[in-house]
Structures are given as structure tokens and as C-alpha cells.
Amino acid sequence: MNVVGYVRLSRDEDKENYSSIVAQKEIIIEYAKKLNWEICRMYVDDNYSGYTFDRPAFNRMKEDIENGKVDVIIAKDISRIGRHNAKTLLFIEYVQTNGKRLVLPEEGSGYDTESDDDDILGIKTWYNERYVKDISKKIKANMHIKQRKGELVMGNLYGYIKDPNNKSKLYIDENIRPIIQLIFKLYIDGLGYKKISDILNEKSYPTPSAYIKQKHAESGRVFKNLVSDLWQTHNIQRIVQNDLYIGTLWTHKKQNKKIGGKQEKVKKEEQYCFENHHEAIISKEDFELAQQINNKRRSLIDYSGKSFSNVKATYKGNAKYDYIFSSFVFCGDCGFAATGKNLGRKPKVIRGYECTQYAKYGLQRCVSHNVWEDKLLFFFKEFLKEIKNQYEEYLKTFNFEQSRKNVTESLNRLQKELKVTNEELKILLNQKIKDIIKETNAEFREIIEDSYSQLENDKKARINELTIKIEELKRVGNKDIEKKIQTAIDKFDSIIESERPDRKVIEMILDRILIYHDKTIEFKLLVDISELTYDNTSMI
Incomplete structure (x- = not known):
């Protein structure tokens, strides 16, 4: 039979009268001895709130329950399991549903899911939740006073x-x-x-x-x-x-x-x-000037977007034609939208895009310039071909060996930092014990305890963060990188080979197109192709 102990401590909740990690362990071990049980492992969540059920050791314990590695759980009392009423009761139901047993030696006269009624327990969990919420309110009130x-x-x-x-x-x-x-x-x-x-x-x-x-x-x-x-x-x-x-x-x-x-x-x-x-x-003058400039630039963008959407709706309704690059084309000279319209005279139909400012106000706002849609699509495909050719060799000969090396180096670095951080935590805890032992005044001992708690929290948070990153990195493989590369190629090929590209594919790669009066066309992609194939392990 696999008997385990669960220990949780949150100084913020329990303050002066908390039962220490050591004391909780002793209670669990002593209880187990009375029943001739042997504790095979202890799950410890040090300084974690009972209101949240996303705790490292608690989550590991649940995994072990599901994997058949746990038969009996012993915790000091129900508040150690949690202080959230509903979630605590759901966990008890979870334990019972999985055919396991929860024992709480110091919950009233003792509680065992195998033999005891849990009606009163529901009241106790409700009280525990009210207790932690009351503390939370006091902390928030104190913060608001300081902020005011x-x-x-x-x-x-x-x-x-x-x-x-x-x-x-x-x-x-x-x-x-x-x-x-x-x-x-x-x-x-x-x-x-x-x-x-x-x-x-x-x-x-x-x-x-x-x-x-x-x-x-x-x-x-x-x-x-x-x-x-x-x-x-x-x-x-x-x-x-x-x-x-x-x-x-x-x-x-x-x-x-x-x-x-x-x-x-x-x-x-x-x-x-x-x-x-x-x-x-x-200076306030420079700040106000910067805000005026910012508001002007933003209003231009907003107005460009509004004018485009309005004109677009009109042209779409009249021509009953969906322009391939609608909402993507902008005038490179004035910055406003260029909308789709028929550039030919009846009965000739030439689909294209024209600056809305020129179309509406003439030379007062911009200069006459437009572009045929067929030409725009041709140049866009040529642009994509050029980009693809530039990176094709890079994409096809991606250095997977270097990628594996990067993963290994990142993993070694994180593991080294984890080892150092664990050692720093040990040193911190040892120093804390020494300082507490030396201090005879109970009030000063509490101050020392509080002073060390944040340092411990920081170290433990970093250890948890590093552990998660290491596990994630161990799962990183070349398949993800290879998939990104293939996806990039597929997107480009889909547009290049299509007579009329899928709008969804265009939206996935194209940010905007700028047309200028000197016939220059500028294409801006949402993301550079090198970013699509970037090995994200270097960011960890």
C-alpha cells in the first residue's frame, strides 16, 4: 500500500500560528506509525496559498494518484488541502472516485474518507475559504491606503x-x-x-x-x-x-x-x-507636443481605415466583385487607403486600386495614381518568388545539428542555474535558522521570519520557473522547426501557384501594400521569413 503525506504552508494565511513544515511532517509520520504504515513519499508546497489548487507538489500528487502510485494521503487537516470551499470538496470527491483514501488526523477528532461522514467537513471548508478571503481584503485595503x-x-x-x-x-x-x-x-x-x-x-x-x-x-x-x-x-x-x-x-x-x-x-x-x-x-511643453503629434498620426490611421471601409463597401456593392487585396492597399504618398474600383471605361472592365484622397478631393489632397489588380498580383507573386529564392537554400539546408546543439546548450545552462539556485536556497535557509536561533526575543524572531520569507519566495519561484523551462526544453525537437519551415514554403507556393490566391493565406502573411505616384510598389509582410524559421530555443 502506497501511503503518502501532503504538507502545505502559507505564511500570509497563517501568520503567527502556522504549523511549520517540520511540525506537519512529524504529525503525519507519527500518525502513520500508529497504524504501522510507512510513508513512501512527502509532497511539500512551501509558502503556497490554499486558495489556489495550482501548486507544484499538489499537481504531482494528483498525477501519481492517476498513475496508481498513491493509495492513502495523510495531511494534518483540511486547511492543508485547500482553503477554497468548492475546490476542496471536489478534491475529496476526486480522491474517493479514484478509489483512494484521505486521512486528516487533526481535523476535529480525526477524519477519514473511508469511514467518516463529510457533512460537517463542508462547513469547515467554507470557514477556511472565508478566512483567506478576509485576509485578502485586509491586504487590499492596506495597499489602497498606501496607494492613496x-x-x-x-x-x-x-x-x-x-x-x-x-x-x-x-x-x-x-x-x-x-x-x-x-x-x-x-x-x-x-x-x-x-x-x-x-x-x-x-x-x-x-x-x-x-x-x-x-x-x-x-x-x-x-x-x-x-x-x-x-x-x-x-x-x-x-x-x-x-x-x-x-x-x-x-x-x-x-x-x-x-x-x-x-x-x-x-x-x-x-x-x-x-x-x-x-x-x-x-518638459511639459515637449510632452504635450509629443501627444499632439501622436494624436494626429493616430487620427490619420483611424480616418484611413474608416474611409477605406466605407468606400470598399460601396464599390463591392456596385461592382459585385471581391477585390483580392481589399483592405491591404494604401497610398504611399498620403498614407490613406487605396480602394478597389473599375479603372476602365464602359464596356471595358479593369479592376484596380486608386488613392481615396485623390478620388475624393483631387490634387488638393494627393496626386493621380492607381494600379491594376492583375499587375499588382503579378508583382506580388514575383516579390514572393524573390523572397523565397533568397531563403530557399537556408530553409532547405536548415542546420538541424546546430539546432540540437542550441537545445543542449540552453538545457545545460538552465540546469546549471537550477543547481546554483537550489544551493543558494539551502544557504538562505541555513542562515535563516542561525539568525532565528540567535534571537531570543519572540517579536524579533517573527521579524526575521518575515524578512526571509520574500527571499525564499523569490528563490522558490525561480526554481519552479527553471524546472518548467527545463521540462519544456526537453520536449523541444526539430519537428516544430521543420513544421514552421514547411508552413512558410507552403504559404508562399500557395499564392505563387494560384490564379486567384486564397484570401485567408494572404491575410496570414501580408501586412499592407503601398502604391506611389512614381509607379513604385512596396510590399510589407506581417513577419519576416527568417522570423518564421527562427529557433525559439535561444529565447529560453
Whole structure:
């Protein structure tokens, strides 16, 4: 008979009176001895909330139940299984359905699914859930009080450094000040998000996530979010539109409506705004000018889209003809949409595309230029052939050996980091025990315990993250890469070989087509072919 123990601890829930991991294990082992049972393994979730049932050890235990490796589960009491009423009761039903047994030695006078009635247990699980929800409400209330005062509860602010002695104070990070100022100068000078990001990448300026990760590492912390080493358009957009850089601070921008749920944006009117909160990096005049430029550019895009959709509907209704590139063609001179229309005179029919601004306003808005659809399709196919020829050799001779080597190197790197992080956790726990033993004052011992809890959380989170990545990497094979390559070839061939390409295939690869008055045609794909065949293992 396979008898296992389950142990869970969450200091946030249980605070002063929690039963330690060691104490829970002792209770389980002692109970098993009385029945001459031998514990074959212990599942331990240290510092995991009972409200969520997505816990590493708990999930492994369920897998073992389904694989026939568990017959009896012993836990100290029902709160160790969980504090979510419905989910806890569902787990008990799950155990019974699978023909297993759950024993809770310290649940009342003891509870055993094999012999005891679970009616009272439902009341207890309801109480446990109310308990954790009450704590959650208190934490949220405390956070809101701090946010209303302008204190920085969480988050990283690119360009500013938090004062460690004053949670409501920010001062400028002089390493980042020139980057922020350059971004606003280039934008006001007329450059777009893409061009600005290219310039920053050429200068090797650190992206917000890369810089924050670096600062975390310097202070011995783990940055858990995804890191991008290259500037992208959305990075520039967020900075240009962020009034943080004129000294304004917004707090309470996101909140969790449910325990363990995803963060949701808070309505602007419900956020807390503090103007002149800190020293500005950008003048208010430059910031306002940047917003005016941004609004003008956005209105042009919006208007182009609206005018196109309206005209498109009219022409489609009159001509009863579905243009191959409808919604893709834009005027390269004025930026507005180019709509499908009959460019010939009756009875001659020449399907094509013409700038909507010229068609509506004449030379006041743009110049006369259009393109036949047959020619546009011919040039598009030729363009795809050229792109395909450029990369065909690369696609067909993809270095699978190098791919395997990349996977191996990434795997070795992650495993090495996992080993180091485990060692760091051991050292941290040993130091914690030493500090607690040395301290005789009970209140100070609690402060030490709280101080170490976040450090332990960070290390354990990183260990869990690394473990997941390692398992994912072990499953990575060349089949996925090969499939992407073949898909790319198929998409190109489907359009090149078709008399009238499938609209869905076009939408999968084409972003837009720009037509110019000098007869130049520019095709923009949604993604570069090299990105389609990029080995994502290097991103792990």
C-alpha cells in the first residue's frame, strides 16, 4: 500500500500560528506509525496559498494518484488541502472516485474518507475559504491606503529609482535620463516608433526589461518577467505616452478582483493621480507636443481605415466583385487607403486600386495614381518568388545539428542555474535558522521570519520557473522547426501557384501594400521569413 503525506504552508494565511513544515511532517509520520504504515513519499508546497489548487507538489500528487502510485494521503487537516470551499470538496470527491483514501488526523477528532461522514467537513471548508478571503481584503485595503498616499507598493519605473528609505519618493536614474530625452527628441523631430527603436538598438541602449533585470541581479533579486534585449515599437509608444516623465505618478492602476486571479486594469477615474510628484525628465511643453503629434498620426490611421471601409463597401456593392487585396492597399504618398474600383471605361472592365484622397478631393489632397489588380498580383507573386529564392537554400539546408546543439546548450545552462539556485536556497535557509536561533526575543524572531520569507519566495519561484523551462526544453525537437519551415514554403507556393490566391493565406502573411505616384510598389509582410524559421530555443 502506497501511503503518502501532503504538507502545505502559507505564511500570509497563517501568520503567527502556522504549523511549520517540520511540525506537519512529524504529525503525519507519527500518525502513520500508529497504524504501522510507512510513508513512501512527502509532497511539500512551501509558502503556497490554499486558495489556489495550482501548486507544484499538489499537481504531482494528483498525477501519481492517476498513475496508481498513491493509495492513502495523510495531511494534518483540511486547511492543508485547500482553503477554497468548492475546490476542496471536489478534491475529496476526486480522491474517493479514484478509489483512494484521505486521512486528516487533526481535523476535529480525526477524519477519514473511508469511514467518516463529510457533512460537517463542508462547513469547515467554507470557514477556511472565508478566512483567506478576509485576509485578502485586509491586504487590499492596506495597499489602497498606501496607494492613496502616493506610496509605491510595487512595480518598476524605467528612468526612476525608488528611495529605499521613503516609499513615496522617486529620483531620476541618470543612466536612463539621456535615453528618455533622446526618444522624445526623435519623436518630436518626426521619426516613428519603428525608426526610433532601430536607432536605440544600433546604439545598444538597454531596453526597460533588460535594464530592470540587470538592476535586480545587482541587488540579488530575481526578475520574473520576460526580458527583451531589443527595442520594439510598443516600448517607444509606452514611453512617449507616459506622463511619468513630466513628474506625474499614477497608482492603483491594476487590481486583482479574485484571489489568485489575473490583474485587471482599473478605470482611469478610479486611479490615484499625483502631479508634480517627482522631478521631471521631459518638459511639459515637449510632452504635450509629443501627444499632439501622436494624436494626429493616430487620427490619420483611424480616418484611413474608416474611409477605406466605407468606400470598399460601396464599390463591392456596385461592382459585385471581391477585390483580392481589399483592405491591404494604401497610398504611399498620403498614407490613406487605396480602394478597389473599375479603372476602365464602359464596356471595358479593369479592376484596380486608386488613392481615396485623390478620388475624393483631387490634387488638393494627393496626386493621380492607381494600379491594376492583375499587375499588382503579378508583382506580388514575383516579390514572393524573390523572397523565397533568397531563403530557399537556408530553409532547405536548415542546420538541424546546430539546432540540437542550441537545445543542449540552453538545457545545460538552465540546469546549471537550477543547481546554483537550489544551493543558494539551502544557504538562505541555513542562515535563516542561525539568525532565528540567535534571537531570543519572540517579536524579533517573527521579524526575521518575515524578512526571509520574500527571499525564499523569490528563490522558490525561480526554481519552479527553471524546472518548467527545463521540462519544456526537453520536449523541444526539430519537428516544430521543420513544421514552421514547411508552413512558410507552403504559404508562399500557395499564392505563387494560384490564379486567384486564397484570401485567408494572404491575410496570414501580408501586412499592407503601398502604391506611389512614381509607379513604385512596396510590399510589407506581417513577419519576416527568417522570423518564421527562427529557433525559439535561444529565447529560453
